[in-house]
Amino acid sequence: MFSITVRDHIMIAHSFRGEVFGPAQKLHGATFVVDATFRRPELDADNIVVDIGLASAQLAEVLGELNYRNLDDEPSLTGINTSTEALARIIADRLAERVHAGSLGAGARGLAGITVTLHESHIAWASYERTL
Amino acid sequence: MFSITVRDHIMIAHSFRGEVFGPAQKLHGATFVVDATFRRPELDADNIVVDIGLASAQLAEVLGELNYRNLDDEPSLTGINTSTEALARIIADRLAERVHAGSLGAGARGLAGITVTLHESHIAWASYERTL
Amino acid sequence: MFSITVRDHIMIAHSFRGEVFGPAQKLHGATFVVDATFRRPELDADNIVVDIGLASAQLAEVLGELNYRNLDDEPSLTGINTSTEALARIIADRLAERVHAGSLGAGARGLAGITVTLHESHIAWASYERTL
Amino acid sequence: MFSITVRDHIMIAHSFRGEVFGPAQKLHGATFVVDATFRRPELDADNIVVDIGLASAQLAEVLGELNYRNLDDEPSLTGINTSTEALARIIADRLAERVHAGSLGAGARGLAGITVTLHESHIAWASYERTL
Amino acid sequence: MFSITVRDHIMIAHSFRGEVFGPAQKLHGATFVVDATFRRPELDADNIVVDIGLASAQLAEVLGELNYRNLDDEPSLTGINTSTEALARIIADRLAERVHAGSLGAGARGLAGITVTLHESHIAWASYERTL
Amino acid sequence: MFSITVRDHIMIAHSFRGEVFGPAQKLHGATFVVDATFRRPELDADNIVVDIGLASAQLAEVLGELNYRNLDDEPSLTGINTSTEALARIIADRLAERVHAGSLGAGARGLAGITVTLHESHIAWASYERTL
Numbered sequence: 018m019f020s021i022t023v024r025d026h027i028m029i030a031h032s033f034r035g036e037v038f039g040p041a042q043k044l045h046g047a048t049f050v051v052d053a054t055f056r057r058p059e060l061d062a063d064n065i066v067v068d069i070g071l072a073s074a075q076l077a078e079v080l081g082e083l084n085y086r087n088l089d090d091e092p093s094l095t096g097i098n099t100s101t102e103a104l105a106r107i108i109a110d111r112l113a114e115r116v117h118a119g120s121l122g123a124g125a126r127g128l129a130g131i132t133v134t135l136h137e138s139h140i141a142w143a144s145y146e147r148t149l
Numbered sequence: 150m151f152s153i154t155v156r157d158h159i160m161i162a163h164s165f166r167g168e169v170f171g172p173a174q175k176l177h178g179a180t181f182v183v184d185a186t187f188r189r190p191e192l193d194a195d196n197i198v199v200d201i202g203l204a205s206a207q208l209a210e211v212l213g214e215l216n217y218r219n220l221d222d223e224p225s226l227t228g229i230n231t232s233t234e235a236l237a238r239i240i241a242d243r244l245a246e247r248v249h250a251g252s253l254g255a256g257a258r259g260l261a262g263i264t265v266t267l268h269e270s271h272i273a274w275a276s277y278e279r280t281l
Numbered sequence: 282m283f284s285i286t287v288r289d290h291i292m293i294a295h296s297f298r299g300e301v302f303g304p305a306q307k308l309h310g311a312t313f314v315v316d317a318t319f320r321r322p323e324l325d326a327d328n329i330v331v332d333i334g335l336a337s338a339q340l341a342e343v344l345g346e347l348n349y350r351n352l353d354d355e356p357s358l359t360g361i362n363t364s365t366e367a368l369a370r371i372i373a374d375r376l377a378e379r380v381h382a383g384s385l386g387a388g389a390r391g392l393a394g395i396t397v398t399l400h401e402s403h404i405a406w407a408s409y410e411r412t413l
Numbered sequence: 414m415f416s417i418t419v420r421d422h423i424m425i426a427h428s429f430r431g432e433v434f435g436p437a438q439k440l441h442g443a444t445f446v447v448d449a450t451f452r453r454p455e456l457d458a459d460n461i462v463v464d465i466g467l468a469s470a471q472l473a474e475v476l477g478e479l480n481y482r483n484l485d486d487e488p489s490l491t492g493i494n495t496s497t498e499a500l501a502r503i504i505a506d507r508l509a510e511r512v513h514a515g516s517l518g519a520g521a522r523g524l525a526g527i528t529v530t531l532h533e534s535h536i537a538w539a540s541y542e543r544t545l
Numbered sequence: 546m547f548s549i550t551v552r553d554h555i556m557i558a559h560s561f562r563g564e565v566f567g568p569a570q571k572l573h574g575a576t577f578v579v580d581a582t583f584r585r586p587e588l589d590a591d592n593i594v595v596d597i598g599l600a601s602a603q604l605a606e607v608l609g610e611l612n613y614r615n616l617d618d619e620p621s622l623t624g625i626n627t628s629t630e631a632l633a634r635i636i637a638d639r640l641a642e643r644v645h646a647g648s649l650g651a652g653a654r655g656l657a658g659i660t661v662t663l664h665e666s667h668i669a670w671a672s673y674e675r676t677l
Numbered sequence: 678m679f680s681i682t683v684r685d686h687i688m689i690a691h692s693f694r695g696e697v698f699g700p701a702q703k704l705h706g707a708t709f710v711v712d713a714t715f716r717r718p719e720l721d722a723d724n725i726v727v728d729i730g731l732a733s734a735q736l737a738e739v740l741g742e743l744n745y746r747n748l749d750d751e752p753s754l755t756g757i758n759t760s761t762e763a764l765a766r767i768i769a770d771r772l773a774e775r776v777h778a779g780s781l782g783a784g785a786r787g788l789a790g791i792t793v794t795l796h797e798s799h800i801a802w803a804s805y806e807r808t809l
Contacts (some may be wrong), residue, residue: 018433019501019540022538030295041349044294045310048311085305092355102152160707161705162705162747169461171466172594177689217701233417234415234461241721270710272420273420276418283765284804285761286802287801300766303576327758329763337801367546367588427558429654437614442556443575481573483558483573565723671679674679
């Protein structure tokens with residue numbers, strides 16, 4: 018199995034609902050360093066997993082919908098606890114939609130899966146892995 | 150599949166038995182930067198994998214049983230070559246016991262697996278992955 | 282010249298005033314990974330720069346006054362653009378007060394300077410360096 | 414499942430054929446920081462995955478065949494687009510040959526798989542994972 | 546003293562002249578992860594060192610003149626051994642010209658110095674520090 | 678001012694004397710990732726700070742005198758608290774002796790200073806900076 022990963026980041030505000038979150042129930046924020054991994058069993062005709070330029074650009078577009086926002090006010094996230102792991106899934110699912118829509122190029126239809134990892138600090142990160 | 154990872158570290162002395170270890174047969178030491186990863190297929194009612202505060206605290210307790218020690222003198226490790234990969238398993242198994250005992254919260258019973266990675270330097274690390 | 286550095290982090294929300302900040306004028310947030318460096322020309326009687334346990338604990342206390350907050354609502358920061366570089370100074374100055382108050386131990390009075398670096402992402406960071 | 418990983422690097426020149434590569438069609442170069450991971454379900458008699466000294470030495474030999482070269486001129490790579498993901502496979506396959514030839518020691522015959530990851534920058538990397 | 550640093554990278558081919566360079570006398574290549582640090586004793590009216598957006602954009606433009614090239618063929622580098630440390634100076638000097646030309650904004654005229662660090666691998670890097 | 682830095686590491690056991698060290702008074706150990714920085718105001722005739730191959734080799738030799746040891750038993754360290762900052766100075770001083778002895782090449786006599794940084798974990802490091 019082959020994979021490529023591209024890294025970008027977002028800087029957002031948010032808060033959590035639930036006693037388990039302790040002080041993070043207050044409005045605070047995070048830098049999420051985001052790694053998007055694309056997997057496939059065999060390389061395409063150009064000997065690559067996917068056009069890395071398109072992959073980076075599409076990740077940037079997906080992140081642009083979240084960046085420099087207070088996620089508590091985002092209509093698409095209403096009622097959702099935007100935990101690091103939940104955001105990893107949201108970003109992975111949005112990338113998957115773009116793969117299916119052809120935004121990562123025709124060759125990207127050969128992709129088998131996506132993993133998105135969000136680093137919230139130097140000591141904590143979360144991932145979501147899915148098939149395509 | 151979702152996962153979260155928390156990082157901590159220990160500073161220990163030890164030695165190895167076996168010619169394969171070369172100069173590491175002498176008493177020496179290591180900082181192990183320890184990454185504990187918890188996996189599950191679906192998030193819990195709070196939209197998380199596990200309470201990250203409890204996960205960090207339980208990892209710290211497990212590491213506290215090893216930290217600032219000469220592992221050659223540890224009764225629980227008698228006769229064991231405490232290689233990086235073997236220690237990864239010991240730490241993963243002790244975390245698994247705590248999951249089963251409820252120390253990571255009731256929601257943690259939905260966890261599917263644990264991976265523990267020990268970084269022994271900037272150029273070498275080892276992992277152990279298990280189910281729960 | 283000797284130095285030791287300890288690392289910790291905060292997760293905050295804030296916004297900026299001024300056109301130069303572009304989209305960061307909206308409420309957003311950041312994880313700041315914070316490195317506090319303590320310098321002195323000669324080591325103390327224990328052959329150290331400063332008690333690293335006290336240094337870590339005092340840094341954690343200073344950061345605890347900012348962590349999990351919306352900095353726009355902090356009385357001590359009213360009217361201040363809390364840029365990464367400005368926060369580096371605020372943290373360095375608060376650590377300096379603690380050195381002078383004896384909170385880092387009697388030996389810490391031999392410290393010559395403090396530098397605080399805040400990493401806001403994998404591609405941007407800021408520092409403030411001062412004497413004591 | 415256990416694994417160990419060792420890290421090394423190469424500094425090479427190359428160019429790509431195909432419009433998808435944009436400016437990288439020109440002769441340019443890369444540092445690839447190379448992580449070679451060796452996996453097995455159970456540890457050997459010494460309580461290790463593989464002799465880490467041999468693993469590092471064999472990885473260095475495999476990389477020595479590529480290091481400080483213009484890959485466009487390498488006979489073994491003629492007609493191949495040496496993308497990061499394609500190089501990951503080449504290195505993994507060459508390591509696998511060495512495992513099978515006994516160069517990583519008799520115990521290495523118990524290895525189940527190899528993963529090779531090449532970091533081409535702080536924001537992009539690629540992997541190839543195979544069984545043995 | 547305050548500073549901010551922004552990170553970017555280039556991927557280039559080159560070769561060296563001189564026995565001291567050993568195998569690096571052959572055409573090879575490198576990824577240079579480039580950190581550009583801007584220093585000043587006091588913050589500007591917006592409470593920042595320099596507009597980080599402009600700093601990143603100007604660094605990207607300076608690097609764009611080198612990226613995806615064979616430096617042996619660059620007219621502006623004819624006859625120069627493009628060692629990591631020499632490239633650090635070239636990039637720092639080109640950034641300094643842009644500061645003086647006003648490309649980093651009017652406030653950037655208060656900058657006191659620039660440091661550029663080029664990471665050529667996980668185990669080697671070089672810097673050039675200058676005043677403005 | 679120019680600099681180059683090379684990285685290597687040691688894995689040692691040791692213990693400390695003094696209440697300030699708390700649990701680290703017991704025999705334990707550390708991996709120290711060691712960065713050695715060499716500075717000079719102008720580059721040499723080859724356009725470099727120092728022969729990076731010689732610098733790496735000499736650092737490896739200096740570290741070889743400490744690696745895989747219990748520092749409590751080292752004759753050259755008798756009666757010394759081998760704190761991270763104290764070891765940084767010992768390594769820097771031993772490198773300086775080698776520069777003066779010509780082991781880093783004739784050109785290295787133009788070096789102005791050395792800084793040695795020892796990373797003891799992902800959250801703590803220490804440095805010693807000296808002139809030559």
